[in-house]
Amino acid sequence: MFDLDNTRQIFGETLAEYGVKNKKIVVLAADVSSSVMTTFFAKKNPERFFNVGIAEAGMIDTAVGFALGGFIPFTNTFAALFLRATEQIRTCVAYANTNVKIVGSFAGLSDAKDGATHHSIMDIAIMRAMPNMTVIVPSDSIEVKKMIPLIAEHEGPVYIRISRAEMPIIFDENHKMEIGKGVVMRDGNDVTIIANGHLLSRSLEAADQLNSRGIKARVVNLHTVKPVDKPLLMKCARETGAVVTAEEHSIIGGLGSAVAETLVGEIPVPIKMVGVADTFTESAKDLDPLLDKYGMSVEDIVRAAQQAMKQK
Amino acid sequence: MVIKTKYPPELIKKLEDMARQLRIDVVEMTHCRGQGHPGGSLSPAEIMSVLFFHHLRLDPKKPQWENRDRFILSKGHACAILYAALARIGFMPFEDLKTWGCIGSYLQGHPDRRKTPGVEMTTGCLGHGINIGAGLCLSAQLKGLDYRTYVLLGDGELQTGILWEGAMLTAKYKLSRLIAIVDCNGVQLDGTTEEIMSLEPLKSKWESFGWAVLDINGHSVPELLEALDKARASSGKPTVIIAHTVKGKGVSFMEGKAAWHGRAINDEEYQQAMEELKENV
Numbered sequence: 001m002f003d004l005d006n007t008r009q010i011f012g013e014t015l016a017e018y019g020v021k022n023k024k025i026v027v028l029a030a031d032v033s034s035s036v037m038t039t040f041f042a043k044k045n046p047e048r049f050f051n052v053g054i055a056e057a058g059m060i061d062t063a064v065g066f067a068l069g070g071f072i073p074f075t076n077t078f079a080a081l082f083l084r085a086t087e088q089i090r091t092c093v094a095y096a097n098t099n100v101k102i103v104g105s106f107a108g109l110s111d112a113k114d115g116a117t118h119h120s121i122m123d124i125a126i127m128r129a130m131p132n133m134t135v136i137v138p139s140d141s142i143e144v145k146k147m148i149p150l151i152a153e154h155e156g157p158v159y160i161r162i163s164r165a166e167m168p169i170i171f172d173e174n175h176k177m178e179i180g181k182g183v184v185m186r187d188g189n190d191v192t193i194i195a196n197g198h199l200l201s202r203s204l205e206a207a208d209q210l211n212s213r214g215i216k217a218r219v220v221n222l223h224t225v226k227p228v229d230k231p232l233l234m235k236c237a238r239e240t241g242a243v244v245t246a247e248e249h250s251i252i253g254g255l256g257s258a259v260a261e262t263l264v265g266e267i268p269v270p271i272k273m274v275g276v277a278d279t280f281t282e283s284a285k286d287l288d289p290l291l292d293k294y295g296m297s298v299e300d301i302v303r304a305a306q307q308a309m310k311q312k
Numbered sequence: 313m314v315i316k317t318k319y320p321p322e323l324i325k326k327l328e329d330m331a332r333q334l335r336i337d338v339v340e341m342t343h344c345r346g347q348g349h350p351g352g353s354l355s356p357a358e359i360m361s362v363l364f365f366h367h368l369r370l371d372p373k374k375p376q377w378e379n380r381d382r383f384i385l386s387k388g389h390a391c392a393i394l395y396a397a398l399a400r401i402g403f404m405p406f407e408d409l410k411t412w413g414c415i416g417s418y419l420q421g422h423p424d425r426r427k428t429p430g431v432e433m434t435t436g437c438l439g440h441g442i443n444i445g446a447g448l449c450l451s452a453q454l455k456g457l458d459y460r461t462y463v464l465l466g467d468g469e470l471q472t473g474i475l476w477e478g479a480m481l482t483a484k485y486k487l488s489r490l491i492a493i494v495d496c497n498g499v500q501l502d503g504t505t506e507e508i509m510s511l512e513p514l515k516s517k518w519e520s521f522g523w524a525v526l527d528i529n530g531h532s533v534p535e536l537l538e539a540l541d542k543a544r545a546s547s548g549k550p551t552v553i554i555a556h557t558v559k560g561k562g563v564s565f566m567e568g569k570a571a572w573h574g575r576a577i578n579d580e581e582y583q584q585a586m587e588e589l590k591e592n593v
């Protein structure tokens with residue numbers, strides 16, 4: 001199948017290297033820098049690394065000050081812990097439209113062991129609801145690597161997820177990325193599966209299984225949840241007539257909602273959403289069995305595709 | 313060293329032995345689970361022993377007894393030692409500790425009040441304990457109950473802003489039945505509290521927020537017994553016990569090291585840790 005990569009380490013190394021070249025980058029940490037691996041940045045660019053202690057809300061406002069002062073601040077903690085700073089992000093980042101980058105690490109269920117307090121199943125919903133916010137969910141470590149310079153050079157607030165778990169390597173160095181542009185991974189005209197993050201590799205596996213049953217599924221990597229790639233979604237809906245979304249997030253407010261909101265008034269095809277079904281999750285030793293238990297298995301995607309096709 | 317104390321030596325010995333036992337339990341659990349937070353679970357062993365095996369008014373047969381003392385593990389990542397203490401006083405079967413963190417277990421990676429008997433509040437994100445404790449104390453006043461609420465905090469946790477909102481609130485309402493204990497081990501996740509965000513002068517910070525402050529050796533059972541009794545007798549002010557401890561206490565290679573904040577224990581390390589802990593029993 002796929003080889004695995006240590007996504008958060010690649011994030012840490014990439015940010016560190018990029019920070020050597022772009023002296024406007026400052027990195028803020030909230031006492032989890034060794035976990036989210038901004039320690040690489042701290043080593044290479046110590047004068048532009050600031051550990052604010054266990055103070056997530058304060059970290060955001062400090063970053064806002066850096067943005068006003070002409071820097072490009074990257075704020076870092078666990079995705080679940082940024083929720084403590086939601087008002088600061090709403091008012092001082094999104095509404096004030098300041099150039100703050102928010103890196104939600106340990107995203108989704110990837111910090112499997114630590115349990116529901118540390119799983120983030122609503123971060124995309126919250127961030128996506130904020131005007132001016134760009135929301136990115138990379139699907140492998142290559143995408144993480146390619147995205148860091150892109151979001152740094154994008155003027156405005158950005159939220160990006162980083163997984164704690166190792167991720168299957170899907171792309172190679174030639175992969176072309178653009179914020180807001182989805183990527184068709186596999187062609188097919190029976191149904192479209194739209195996915196990102198850990199669910200992209202699972203969706204590709206689901207497409208293989210569907211193929212062996214004679215169903216040609218198109219698979220789209222929607223790494224940018226906002227702004228959503230409306231032309232691509234319309235094209236897929238028109239050409240395949242049925243859509244499945246798959247994400248490591250609640251089915252309320254995430255990728256699935258973004259897709260449904262885009263299509264409902266234009267081309268209302270049947271849509272099935274694969275994700276966490278409005279419930280809190282639990283601790284597990286590893287991510288994969290947890291994804292399976294909470295409705296994000298390959299079989300769940302296959303079943304959703306078949307159901308969506310039936311409703312055409 | 314002989315410490316002059318009014319507490320009977322048998323009581324002190326019993327509580328010291330229990331602290332050692334809880335440390336062994338923590339190392340067993342962390343090794344078996346392949347992850348956890350050994351450093352900050354080992355440092356409060358005497359605190360937990362004195363609270364759960366002597367001081368707190370609890371009845372494991374009646375976990376919902378309305379006038380029981382409340383204990384909130386605000387530093388929820390140290391749940392291994394809470395689960396061990398709860399099991400050892402009879403809130404749950406001891407064998408169940410093995411299921412900690414497995415799919416389907418009622419023992420989560422951080423405390424979950426809906427799943428685990430004896431866990432008063434769901435925690436894991438730092439900084440909530442004081443405000444929640446204040447709400448519990450105000451409820452007791454309105455209902456005419458006399459239970460006390462104990463909140464165990466980490467020193468790194470004191471960096472969270474909401475905690476100080478709670479500190480002001482507690483003093484405003486003179487909630488003397490709230491007793492905060494800081495497991496002051498001087499180390500957080502990324503390094504020492506001194507490097508990351510200094511808390512000093514900690515004693516006068518709390519005093520200036522209107523709290524009575526007791527500064528003690530958190531590994532000394534007699535000092536803990538005395539401080540908790542003093543705090544229990546306090547009126548007009550909430551009390552904070554700043555209990556100076558060592559992160560990873562009892563396992564030489566973990567002591568004082570941030571690297572052992574949240575790390576699995578491999579087989580070799582487990583052997584060595586158990587030898588050291590058992591030697592001391």
Ligand SMILES: Cc1ncc(C[n+]2csc(CCOP(=O)(O)OP(=O)(O)O)c2C)c(N)n1
Pocket residue numbers: 030031032054055056081084351352353355387389436437438439465466467468469470495497499500501559573
């Ligand atoms: C709000 C919040 N921020 C960050 C974390 C991640 N985290 C867990 S434990 C910890 C360090 C805690 O240090 P301290 O309070 O001193 O605990 P101890 O040393 O006693 O383990 C951090 C940063 C968290 N759980 N909650």
